[in-house]
Amino acid sequence: MRIDIRANGFALTEALRDHAARRLRFALTRADEHVRWVAVHLGDVNGPRGGRDKRCRIRVMLKDRPDVVIDDVETDLYAAIDRAANRAGRSVARCVTRQNFVTVAELHEPSAPLAP
Numbered sequence: 001m002r003i004d005i006r007a008n009g010f011a012l013t014e015a016l017r018d019h020a021a022r023r024l025r026f027a028l029t030r031a032d033e034h035v036r037w038v039a040v041h042l043g044d045v046n047g048p049r050g051g052r053d054k055r056c057r058i059r060v061m062l063k064d065r066p067d068v069v070i071d072d073v074e075t076d077l078y079a080a081i082d083r084a085a086n087r088a089g090r091s092v093a094r095c096v097t098r099q100n101f102v103t104v105a106e107l108h109e110p111s112a113p114l115a116p
Helices: 014-027 077-107
Strands: 002-008 035-044 054-062 068-074
Touching: 002 014, 014 035, 014 077, 035 077, 054 077, 068 077
Parallel strands: 002 035
Antiparallel strands: 035 054, 054 068
């Protein structure tokens, strides 16, 4: 799985990059074969004014499925990454499960209609 991490408005440290990559790998482990690419955009919405303004936007590009986009804003960037990664993992698992269920249901259609 390819993970691209970018920061907007501040310098991206190795610790922050490692934390984001580790959390995403863990959250997306179950659906790893369906994930093509993950883009993470970290930013400070209000700049130096402070407040709840650290944003983590995660976009997961899946194979043969629509993209999953998660956006989270917190006071702490590590908390924003943790929460967004957890939400991305749940959303991707739900998307993959839903698609697999539809495929299995299409394969197992009854061959003859049931009599009343």
